[in-house]
Amino acid sequence: LHFPGKGNLIVVTGIPRLALRLLPIILLGLPIKVLMEKPIHQYRLEHKLAGPRVSMDVRDKVGQNMAVAILGGFRGFVSDIIWIMQVHISWENEIWYKLKEGVELAALLQPHSKFFWDTGAWHMAWNASYAESINQRYTREHRKKVEKAWIQEGRDFLQKGVENNPDDYLLYHRMGWLYREKMEDPAGAIPYLKKAYSFPEAPLFVGTMVGHMCVESGKHREAWEWWKHLWLNPRDGESEPLRARILRWGIESEEKLALPEHERFFSLQKNSLKLDPNR
């Protein structure tokens, strides 16, 4: 502090001066920093950008070094390593319980990666179930039981994937496929395939699969309505041959239902295509 005529009364040098300079940075800057973090954190929570917590359970499974890597922001890297080192090797060696553990861990660390859910469910419902169904160490009845158990594991795993990724067609489609191929339940596949097709980016074959599942489960009226829906709501990229096939399937449904002439829809559409629907 300087007083005219009296010189400096208080002279601050060295560490106290530094403290005085740093004080505004600490007192003003750092609270602003915390306030700025609040909306960012809120957005991350709302849009699920923050990954799941690393619980003690996860720490035990991945080991201490990997846990530090996860906490240090290398979550994606760790899940890829787990996938390669644990899942792939367990698949090659057919150690299914270890494969399941790795698949669940990778998906837990990266719950929005559809690859882990899709391929993990395929390992369980297809590979593990088939391998156990021909495992000679079990009795015939036990083989069947274990096979079913693995298919169910795959289904449950995929269900979790659907819950974590409800805004994409892929896992809904895979669920429909699993119901049809492994659970032999085409009727159970219908809602999942319909949901998958409701996404504009879903491939066209997903739409036709819905109709086929209706036919396979004996729901011919529903199949006919679905073919009609596809016919009346064509999507970009639908080719004439595909339209012709939809027409043919529609006519087949009408024949199965033995609809009277005035109720028939597809029979009247035959001339609208250049291609022969019977081809």
Next chain:
Amino acid sequence: MSTVFAVVLGITERQVVAAALAGEGVTPGLDPGQFASQISSQTRDPALIKALLLIFHQMVMISSITLLIATFATSVIFNVISAIIIYICGHLEGLARESWLGDPSIIKKTLLLLVTFLIPDLGSLDVVDHVVIGRPVAWAYVGKTIGYAVFYSSLALAAAYCIFQEKEI
């Protein structure tokens, strides 16, 4: 690094597209041309720019803290180790803040307060994993986090400037 990344991505895209056009690995029911255009649209996803921008600002934040430490540290090893520890702690800052708000213990609260106030939230700039798997990240979020990174880096650099001024060279 960004240039190397772009070159590697471009080469990989060309290889994968060529394989797709030859019919390799194409999803059943999809036209190879359609599949190839899907690959191209994913590799040229503008969201990658967001990820690169945020990684750059994350690096700027860590560099400014390292510079701050360098103004009072006497050993290079100490400086490097501190930067690594801050990088790890930075990803845990969000967790520390949550605990700080929820924990009633005064001692823990004080310690967590220090972490919350001093360590930057590096986790908020970590969106690469989400961008890679195609999850949307809004430009508004990117803007806020870049603003946050610039602000924090400015604080660290201002503190480094103050400390360096007191230093006898």
